[in-house]
Amino acid sequence: MIKDRNITEITQFILLGFSDFPQITALLFVMFLILYITTLTWNLSLVVLIRMDSCLHTPMYFFLSNLSFIDICYITSTVPKMLSNLFQEKQTISFVGCIVQYFMFSTMGLSESCLMTAMAYDRYAAICNPLLYSSIMSPSLCARMVIGSYTGGLIGSVSQVLLAILTILFGFSNALAIMISYGYIVVSIMKITSAKGRSKAFNTCASHLTAVSLFYTSSVFVYLSSSSGGSSSFDRFASVFYTMMIPMLNPLVYSLRNKDIKDAIKRLQRKMRCC
Template sequence: MIKGRNITEITQFILLGFSDFPQITALLFVMFLILYIATLTWNLSLVVLIRMDFCLHTPMYFFLSNLSLIDICYITSTVPKMLSNFFQEKQTISFVGCIVQYFVFSTMGLSESCLMTAMAYDRYAAICNPLLYSSIMSPSLCARMVMGTYTAGLIGSLSQVCALLQLHFCGPNVIRHFFCDMPQLLNLSCIDTLFAQVLLAILTMFFGFSNALAIMISYGYIVLSIMKITSAKGRSKAFNTCASHLTAVSLFYTSSVFVYLSSSSGGSSSFDRFASVFYTMMIPMLNPLVYSLRNKEIRDAVKRLQRKMRCY
């Protein structure tokens, strides 16, 4: 090893994916393809619906449309490559492709974590300060909050990529996963990865713990405000306005914590890979359903759009 130089002898990695399940390869391909198409369809439909219906031009749906855009980029960063590898005799990804894949995946994941916090603040303003909601959640503030989430995700991801580029990969080059993730790449490094591990821990604490804490504090105030509402109908209506977001937050953080705790040693077991499917594919697919199925405004918007289409 030559000190002071970033020598990358490996030019590509082998993604094993689900190759150790040859008997169900066709079933897995069809299942993942259906999940991917459904995710793209539902998220794109939600973005278009919010864009076209003036009644949905509110802060909550502005954040929701950005959540759908993030989920589209998030799932697209990993699934197309995974699907194409089902037909490859040698399931490889270039070193540059691996770094780019992780960069996009990490950026979208970190941005979604921050966006969840912004959405929690929106629900806090709507329930705890209903009379001042319009002035608090102004269009300019909403735009700055969304730009802040993307910027934070970009900075966090760039710092990880810079740390990865300082590592030396000299072999082996086999990643027992279906996409390039930080724990697997750290395991393949030929040099000490302490700095990258510390950086990953700091970012996990900052984006995970701080955002989760901010969300819990917001919902603490929300619960206190709901308890002050005298009528049962009023309490039920107030709770329903944040039930979808609370469900999405629970799914996101529960799956994130579970997968990354189980993969702290590399995440190479078959169980870890199937668990990651829920984290990388199921969450982006479920988010639009969680926000749509029990949402009367979304259902009404769909009916208005159907009436418009019949008129044409």
């Protein structure tokens, strides 16, 4: 005879969100909505611009367009749910919804880490082997590297369910590969005799190096602050910066001082006036 037992089935989780600040809920909603729309607009515009302008059909901008696509998916995996919960009295997420959200967020984050490693290799090839750059960074290799980035992110996300420490090892291995690439790049730049040539070589890497620094610095900061057992409210605002600000800043970092992007925008404007 089998005795009846009480079994508690978890069907949803309660989200703390920003319930500690009910007086500024409307302000938070407007601010996060503006950040979300701005991020979508900038990244989508960059994808469309690179797609439409044939002068930007190079490995560097192929990787950049995929980075923008990842950032769109990355921020969309969390922000819409957060916005919808701000005005709900009971902020919850279903068990399945939580798994899907975490899976998408983790996959896109790890894919971005892998893609930045691929972009570091692209800059290494451009600076250290300029004469062989076209043959090294062939379209097929670029496609395989992008597919590998998505695959790596997917495998890493699935593996996290079995071993959470894999995220740290995954991120560290990518960061190490990027540092090695830039070690070779710095050595190659120092061998350039003219100051103008060194400046030009450095400028080709500055945007990517800035984006990498923002990505990894914010990741480490959020991880350390949450591990130290600090203020939960502070951790939540820090997580917002990590999940919303980085995807918004990436297209700016790559566009503000990028002559190719500026020229492409001017060409697009001329085409629109002609039409």
